[in-house]
Amino acid sequence: MVNTKVNLSGITIDNPVIPASGTFGFGYEFAEIYDINCLGTFSFKGTTKEARFGNPTPRIAECTSGMINSVGLQNPGVESVKAIELPKLKEVFHKPVMANVSGFSIDEYTYTCQALDDEPQIGWFEVNVSCPNVHGGGMSFGTSPESAAEVTKAVKKVTTKPVFIKLSPNVTDIVSIAKSCEDAGADGISLINTLLGMRIDLKTKKCVVANKMGGFSGPAIFPVALRMVYQVYEAVKIPIIGMGGVSCAEDVIEMMLAGATAVQVGALNLVEPFACKNIIDNLPDVMKKYGINDLNEIIGGAH
Amino acid sequence: MKQQFFTITKNIKIAKDVMLMRLCGDTSDITKPGQFVNLKIDGQFLRRPISVCDYTKDTLTLVYKIVGVGTQIMSEYGVGTKLDILTGLGNGYDTQLSGSSPLLIGGGVGVPPMYNLCKVLIAEGKTPTVVLGFNSKDDVFFEDEFKTLGAKVLVTTADGSYGIKGFVTDAMKDIDYDYFFTCGPEAMFKAIEKTVATSGQYSFEERMGCGFGACMGCSCKTKYGNKRICKDGPVLTREEIIW
Secondary structure (H helix, E strand, C coil), rough: CEEECCEEECCCECCCEEEECCCCCCCCHHHHHCCCHCCCCCEEECCCCCEEEEEEECCEEEEEEEEEEECCEEEEEHHHHHHHHHHHHHHHHHCCCCEECCCCHHHHHHHHHHHEEEHCCEEEEEEECCCCCCCHHHHHHHCCCCHHHHHHHHHHHCCCCCCEECCCCCCCCCCHHHHHHEEEEEEECEEECCCCCCCCEECCCCCCCCCCCEECCCHHHHHHHHHHHHHHHHHCCCCEEECCEEEEEEEEHHHHHHHEEEEEEEHHHCCCCCCHHHHHHHHHHHHHHHHEEEEHHHHCCCC | CCCEEEEEEEEEEECCEEEEEEECCCCCCCCCCCEEECCCCCCCCCCCCEEEEEEECCCEEEEEEECHHHHHHHHHCCCCEEEEEEEECCCCCCHCCCCCCCEEEEHHCCEEEEEEEEHHHHHHHCCCCEEEEECCCCHCCHHHHHHCCCCEEEEEECCCCCCCCCCCHHCCCCCCCCEEEEEHHHHHHHHHHHHCCCCCECCCCCCCCCCCCCCCCCEEEEEEEECCCCCCCCCHHHEEECC
């Protein structure tokens, strides 16, 4: 019997597999097809102070081993999340959930986090300072160590729960930004968000997504994500949630060897709705295959 | 929604760039005309949403146009190929809202979902009239199939090379109907919207990430709030659409 349990900032989760924000809604589309209580937890749809429609369509483009999205943080707003989404979620998911929060000013971040802090089902905050989709939005906070630290400090002041800062890979030095968040009091780091990308349609000779650019995700970005997790692990002491193109139990183990305590699965949920369940089901066998009895023993094992 | 493996039993060309694929598998999650399926295609990351043309308990018929890499690969699949398909997606048409004389308007690759819809309406005792719009004679398909179902069929071509010259709206002028259902390009929808006097339902197309409501890739604004084309649609009622 292998141990897949890991401790994420004081909360033990049954396994390190976490559907990533924006690929799992508030859980209930997936709860229609499998019991989502098998998950370690999941990171719910990025929530902002006000309701947002997001970017114009088309928002999606095919890529080799991946996809581009420019959804633009569509969400019903924090009041509606509290009043409608979380009560519905509670019916189908009985574990602590990760609250993914975005904002366009420090005040918006703190407003949203404060509003969600008293929700009993929320176990952690995951603060997105990196969404590349919104002009003048999250991007600016995640691209400098100073502004990322400013968000971290402000959010930490108004929350009682562990705060993970979710970083953008579209920066020159992700390690200095991670370090700066740790120094500002972050309880953990999530990385990576999507890479900025683009596709052009040869027939129309125009960009495929209406917003021209979007976030590139999927198996193609796994090596980039793995490298960044490895680098950040060397620089910080706080736990890391590794994500970016994770597609199978082997990828989960590889991410953990690079330094992740838990692992998120994103784009794959959209094309393989049973992806996370399958990864969780396969994980013990893959662990046995590689002689791993306890996942805790392999975190950062490649260093 | 169900994830099922289907086996191709037929994959043939029926018009210019238009293919008919018949598959064998469990269709139990398809419950209404106008729903769609999402197919895993070799070498492609995203699935490809294709409207259901017709189905029985264990067969699925898809009629699709070769428009890009995904549908090109689909067109090359041979009989016996197994495909991983998510079935029973989308809300589908609500036939209960229709009167006894519905008008069905299909434009180009919007024609296929009209077929099962027509079948269902006839089974409900209604007498549908079908208008099929194409660009040219080489594009025309399914005229006989609709006639075989027992529907009155009018075909239009934009260049006049077959049937009535002009657009679907030119054929609609002289038809008596009490409700309409349509699927096709948005330019056609806008022309229909100016012509019709009754209530009706439009089926929309959009680039999708997941096809089952998770990613918010295909959202649109309606008079009743934001909707996801894949989950809350693809069929929207005329009353809720913001043009």
